[in-house]
Amino acid sequence: MKRIFLWWGERALLLLVSCIVLFPILWMFLTAFKRPRDAYSISLHFKPTLSNFVTVFSDPWNLGEMVVNSVTVAATTVLIAVPCAALAAYSFSRFRVRGRKFLFFLILSTQFIPAVVIILPFFLMFRTLGLLDTRIALIVVNLAIVTPFVIWMLKGFIDAIPTDSEEAALIDGASRFRVIRDIVLPMAAPGVLTATIFCFILTWNEFLFALILTRRNAVTLPVGLVSFRTEQGDLWNLMSAAGVMITVPIFIMALLIQKHFTRGMTAGAVK
Amino acid sequence: MRDRPLSYLLLVPAFLIVLATTLYPLAYSFVIAFREWDLTKQNRPGTFVGLDNFTYAFTEPGFLNSLWVTTIFVVTSVVLTLFIAMSLALLLRRTGRMHTFTRIILILPFAMSPALIGVSYRFMFNPEFGVIAKGLGAIFPALQGVPWLASPDLSMAILVLTDVWHWSPYMTFMCLGGLASVPRETEEAARIDGASGFRIFFGIVLPQMKGVLMVVAVLKTIFALKMFDQVVTLTGGGPGNSTETLAYFIFNVGFKWYDMGYASALAWILTGIMMLISIWYVRMLLSERKVATA
Numbered sequence: 001m002k003r004i005f006l007w008w009g010e011r012a013l014l015l016l017v018s019c020i021v022l023f024p025i026l027w028m029f030l031t032a033f034k035r036p037r038d039a040y041s042i043s044l045h046f047k048p049t050l051s052n053f054v055t056v057f058s059d060p061w062n063l064g065e066m067v068v069n070s071v072t073v074a075a076t077t078v079l080i081a082v083p084c085a086a087l088a089a090y091s092f093s094r095f096r097v098r099g100r101k102f103l104f105f106l107i108l109s110t111q112f113i114p115a116v117v118i119i120l121p122f123f124l125m126f127r128t129l130g131l132l133d134t135r136i137a138l139i140v141v142n143l144a145i146v147t148p149f150v151i152w153m154l155k156g157f158i159d160a161i162p163t164d165s166e167e168a169a170l171i172d173g174a175s176r177f178r179v180i181r182d183i184v185l186p187m188a189a190p191g192v193l194t195a196t197i198f199c200f201i202l203t204w205n206e207f208l209f210a211l212i213l214t215r216r217n218a219v220t221l222p223v224g225l226v227s228f229r230t231e232q233g234d235l236w237n238l239m240s241a242a243g244v245m246i247t248v249p250i251f252i253m254a255l256l257i258q259k260h261f262t263r264g265m266t267a268g269a270v271k
Numbered sequence: 272m273r274d275r276p277l278s279y280l281l282l283v284p285a286f287l288i289v290l291a292t293t294l295y296p297l298a299y300s301f302v303i304a305f306r307e308w309d310l311t312k313q314n315r316p317g318t319f320v321g322l323d324n325f326t327y328a329f330t331e332p333g334f335l336n337s338l339w340v341t342t343i344f345v346v347t348s349v350v351l352t353l354f355i356a357m358s359l360a361l362l363l364r365r366t367g368r369m370h371t372f373t374r375i376i377l378i379l380p381f382a383m384s385p386a387l388i389g390v391s392y393r394f395m396f397n398p399e400f401g402v403i404a405k406g407l408g409a410i411f412p413a414l415q416g417v418p419w420l421a422s423p424d425l426s427m428a429i430l431v432l433t434d435v436w437h438w439s440p441y442m443t444f445m446c447l448g449g450l451a452s453v454p455r456e457t458e459e460a461a462r463i464d465g466a467s468g469f470r471i472f473f474g475i476v477l478p479q480m481k482g483v484l485m486v487v488a489v490l491k492t493i494f495a496l497k498m499f500d501q502v503v504t505l506t507g508g509g510p511g512n513s514t515e516t517l518a519y520f521i522f523n524v525g526f527k528w529y530d531m532g533y534a535s536a537l538a539w540i541l542t543g544i545m546m547l548i549s550i551w552y553v554r555m556l557l558s559e560r561k562v563a564t565a
Contacts, residue, residue, distance in 0.1 A: 013362060014373045021376050021440070024391050025383070027402055031394070040400040081288070088285035095278035103282065110293045112545050114497045116521045117538040120531065121296035121303070144292035147285055176277055205384035207500040212526055222386040225504065236394050243387045254382040258375055 025247070031240035039237035052241035063242055066224040073135050073220060074203040077142040082196050085147055086188075089154035090180055094163070107148045115208050118144060123212055133215045141209045146202055150195045157191025158184065194260040197253045204250060221246045303535040310529035317532070324536035334537065336512055337520035343427065344516055345495040348434045352491050353484065355439045360446035361472075377440035385437060389504030392433045396420055423513030426506045430514050433501050438494060442487050449483030450476070482556065489552040493545055517541050 031039050032053070038046035056063040092104050122141050123132075131137045161184065169179050185192070210220040219227075221242065228239040254261055304324055307317040328334040359377075363370050380388070395403040396419040408415035420426045453476055461471050499518040502508060508515035508523070515523070521541065525534035 010362065010365075011369050014369045017359065017362075018373050018376045021380055021436075024388075024395060024436070025379060027395060028387075028391050042400065042402045042405045084284035084288055087281040091278045091281035095274060097275055097278050100278070100282070103286065107285070107289050109549070110289060112493055112542075112549050113293065113297065114518060114538070114541050114545065116497075116499070116518050116525075117300055117542050118293060118296040120525050120535055120538060121299040123525075124303075124531065125296070125299070140292060143288050144296075147288045147292070151285060176274065201382055205386070207384070207386040207503070208522075211503065212522075222384045222500075225386055225390050234394070239390055239394070243391065246384050246387055250382045250384075251379060254378050255375065258378060261378055 028240045028243050028247075031237055032244045034237050034240075036235075036237050039240070052237045053245075056238050056241050056245075061224075061227070061238065061242075063221070063224060063245060066219055066221045067245065069135060069138075069214075069218050070204055070220040073138045073142065073218075074200050076135075076139050077146055077203045078196055078199050080139070081143055081146045081150055081199055082192065085150035085195070086154055086185075086192060087180075089151050089158055090184060092151070092155050093158040094166075107151055110144070110148050111152070115145065119209060119212055122209075126213060132213060133217045135218045137213045138206075138210060138218060138220070141213065142203045142206060145206070146199045149202070150199050153195045153198065154188070154191055157188050157195070161187045190257075190260050194257050197257055197261075200253065201250055204246075300535045300538060303531055304539050305536075306532045308531040310531050320532070324533050325540070327533065328537060328540060333512070333515075333520060333524075337515050337517045340427075340513065340515055341496065341517040344431060344434075344498070344514075345492055348431045348438075348495050349488060349491045351431065351435045352439050352442050353488055355435065356442035356446050356487065357480075357484070359439065359443040360450055363443065363447060364450050377443060379440075380437050381441045383437070385498075385500035386504045388433050388437055389501035392429060392501075393420065393505050396429055420506060421510055423510055426510060427514055430501060430506055433505060434495065434498060437501075438491060442491060445487050445490075446480070446483065449480050452483075453479045485552065485555060489548060492548055496541065496545055496548075 030044075033048040033050070034046050035049055035051070055061065088107075092100065119141065122137070126132045126134075126137045166179050166183055169183055170176070174182075205222060206220070207222045210218075210223045211226075214220070214223060225239055225242055225246075228235045228242065303316055305319055305321060307320045307323075309317070363374060395401045398404045398416055398418050401419075404417070404419055408417070417425070419429060457475055458471050461475060466474070497518055498516065499522065502514060502516055502519040506514040508519050517537070518541065521534055521537045524530050524537060528534075
């Protein structure tokens with residue numbers, strides 16, 4: 001009797017947790033398909049419409065430009081950060097040479113620096129260089145956040161790969177670069193993919209840098225949300241449509257690598 | 272040691288990135304922190320003022336307020352997140368279809384843009400048409416028409432709520448990782464000996480989770496100190512300056528008042544606080560190791 005009670009209790013709790021997590025997201029999705037009038041009521045009876053998505057992509061909101069900016073910034077950041085970080089992670093994982101412990105600590109400790117500290121000098125430098133409101137500026141600052149993080153994650157993944165086949169290949173006369181390319185990278189592929197997606201998510205959702213460094217030309221999606229706060233009030237239906245545009249690609253990525261994702265979340269931290 | 276040069280060569284690209292994107296700006300901001308620089312008046316760093324920017328902070332109400340606001344925010348959000356994450360981890364420890372489903376659902380808040388989370392909660396707590404505000408009003412008539420985000424205490428509570436909603440899942444996964452390393456045999460043995468679930472948790476599981484929980488606590492503290500996005504999109508620091516955290520205050524000083532010297536000094540104070548916490552944490556972990564190996 002007590003057993004059955006516990007069994008149902010546990011499932012009820014899990015259901016409650018899922019609802020608490022899902023509800024705000026579902027509500028945003030519903031609102032994205034509501035007409036303005038329905039968006040300002042909490043009724044669930046409404047005729048769904050796609051007009052919000054049409055509106056946000058047309059003048060004056062031009063979400064399309066923001067999508068291009070977000071994709072360009074996130075993709076370029078990932079393309080620079082992940083290969084560089086992968087090489088560094090391999091070095092940190094496989095070689096035991098003096099001074100590298102300090103370097104590893106140095107790179108990791110940059111993760112503890114608040115973004116507001118580095119954004120001030122960057123703002124001033126980009127201002128002098130005429131790079132404010134450009135995608136280049138955003139890519140540079142995002143590299144600061146993402147690179148140490150990916151090194152940390154990938155080191156955890158590479159540490160877990162046994163070194164036997166690498167050593168055998170080295171004895172057979174293969175070069176280190178060949179070993180990295182042909183043996184380590186394929187084995188670390190799930191880790192690299194996870195790190196890449198993590199890195200993409202971080203950059204895609206980044207808000208502070210984009211808020212300060214962009215005005216019109218390089219605005220990214222999260223900053224675009226703020227523009228739906230107008231003098232006529234907050235345009236919730238449009239904001240939600242933009243929110244859906246921000247969220248859907250990220251959710252798909254996160255769910256695709258779901259198994260590795262939870263491992264990546266704890267990589268390095270729980271040691 | 273043919274590989275020695277190579278081992279460093281592999282580090283060069285990543286290290287150059289860190290140098291250019293973090294270490295150089297840090298050094299630059301350190302220099303500015305000791306200067307007077309009003310960006311609306313001059314384009315180059317002004318006169319050297321020694322520690323003035325730092326000492327000014329401790330007499331200025333805006334900074335002292337943000338320090339207080341940050342303390343309240345960090346303490347409540349860390350304690351709540353830690354409690355929820357540990358409870359959820361215990362709940363999710365077993366396997367089953369519902370457990371797997373919940374685990375997958377838990378990935379979503381972490382993947383969501385914090386700025387969007389702020390916006391969504393602002394919408395849902397609107398007293399006129401917000402679904403949570405209305406829902407709470409329907410269930411508890413006393414809460415009808417409560418101006419959630421217009422009251423200093425309540426808007427702080429909602430800010431904490433959004434942060435807990437955002438981070439608890441991530442911290443739950445970290446706790447689950449820690450739980451996985453606790454051997455089940457000892458627990459089973461204790462259960463057979465008739466120990467209660469309560470005693471098993473406090474006597475066996477919790478002591479072994481100490482290291483992980485400390486990592487979680489420190490990471491969460493650092494994330495909470497940095498928290499910025501939701502302040503902008505949820506409360507805008509208000510009402511008044513009741514939710515103006517240190518990170519948001521520095522942003523205001525820098526990009527609304529354009530006082531670069533003062534903003535840099537404040538940024539370094541925030542970094543100092545974080546460094547102190549990290550050092551304290553590393554020392555705690557080290558002493559913990561010593562006890563473990565002794």
